[in-house]
Amino acid sequence: KQKKMLTYQQRAALCTHPVAKRLFTIMHEKRSNLAFSVDVTSATQLLQFADDIGPYICLLKTHVDILEDFSQDFVTRLQATAKKHNFLIFEDRKFADIGQTVLKQYISGLYRICDWAHIVNAHIVPGPGVIHGLSKVGVPKERGCLLIGQMSSQGSLATGEYTTAAVKMAEENSNFVMGFICQGSLTDDPRFIHMAPGVQLGGSGDQLGQQYNSPAQMVTEKRVDVIIVGRGILNAEDPVATAKLYQHAGFEAYENLSNN
Numbered sequence: 001k002q003k004k005m006l007t008y009q010q011r012a013a014l015c016t017h018p019v020a021k022r023l024f025t026i027m028h029e030k031r032s033n034l035a036f037s038v039d040v041t042s043a044t045q046l047l048q049f050a051d052d053i054g055p056y057i058c059l060l061k062t063h064v065d066i067l068e069d070f071s072q073d074f075v076t077r078l079q080a081t082a083k084k085h086n087f088l089i090f091e092d093r094k095f096a097d098i099g100q101t102v103l104k105q106y107i108s109g110l111y112r113i114c115d116w117a118h119i120v121n122a123h124i125v126p127g128p129g130v131i132h133g134l135s136k137v138g139v140p141k142e143r144g145c146l147l148i149g150q151m152s153s154q155g156s157l158a159t160g161e162y163t164t165a166a167v168k169m170a171e172e173n174s175n176f177v178m179g180f181i182c183q184g185s186l187t188d189d190p191r192f193i194h195m196a197p198g199v200q201l202g203g204s205g206d207q208l209g210q211q212y213n214s215p216a217q218m219v220t221e222k223r224v225d226v227i228i229v230g231r232g233i234l235n236a237e238d239p240v241a242t243a244k245l246y247q248h249a250g251f252e253a254y255e256n257l258s259n260n
């Protein structure tokens with residue numbers, strides 16, 4: 001089914017979710033559908049990458065629980081870098097407990113994720129309570145949540161009816177849920193944003209079950225909106241040049257779609 005695609009700008013206008021609106025606007029303005037997964041264990045190194053790669057991305061994805069030296073100062077600097085380069089921050093926390101527990105994991109502890117992450121994500125295994133818990137504090141602070149509808153890893157159980165259930169939960173909680181972590185488009189509703197990890201140019205996977213597709217495959221064939229790239233950039237000889245390459249590959253695939 002080939003139908004005319006809406007542009008990021010048109011989709012931003014349709015969005016009522018403040019974070020989705022902001023992200024589509026950034027994607028349009030910066031001409032980037034690239035999210036960088038900065039999976040390093042040093043806060044100093046993370047901040048350097050964020051500053052170097054920041055101009056080319058719409059979103060920076062973090063796993064702050066792998067940092068050896070997390071601090072409040074790190075958070076302040078990360079926020080300043082996000083502002084400087086106009087990207088959003090997505091903490092890939094994958095909440096997966098009962099509502100009351102995820103609420104505490106979101107606002108307290110060492111990381112206080114709700115204070116600084118524009119976007120978080122959640123598994124739907126616990127049922128809608130996980131979303132209700134997070135949204136209690138997330139909605140007043142104008143944060144957004146992505147539901148994990150599919151995973152990139154080999155043997156993932158998030159398929160079929162499970163994926164369909166994720167879409168239903170998103171539709172029923174669209175004041176907080178802004179889209180999906182997935183491997184392809186899950187709904188035609190233009191207000192939901194689809195983000196796919198497992199993206200690399202010229203790689204097929206790793207030794208631990210990761211599976212890769214190219215930016216063009218993800219955007220053109222599978223119709224995802226945002227490509228999430230980690231080691232494809234991190235391990236490159238020239239990460240900045242490589243980030244530009246991914247930005248162009250991803251955006252060109254999007255432009256080809258919109259022109260059809």
Ligand code: BMP
Nearest residue numbers: 037150151152153197198229230231232
């Ligand atoms: P890489 O491009 O280096 O394979 O990194 C992928 C990133 O996306 C990792 O941070 C991983 O935790 C995350 N991820 C994934 O690979 N597959 C999923 O289905 C969901 C993820 O969050």
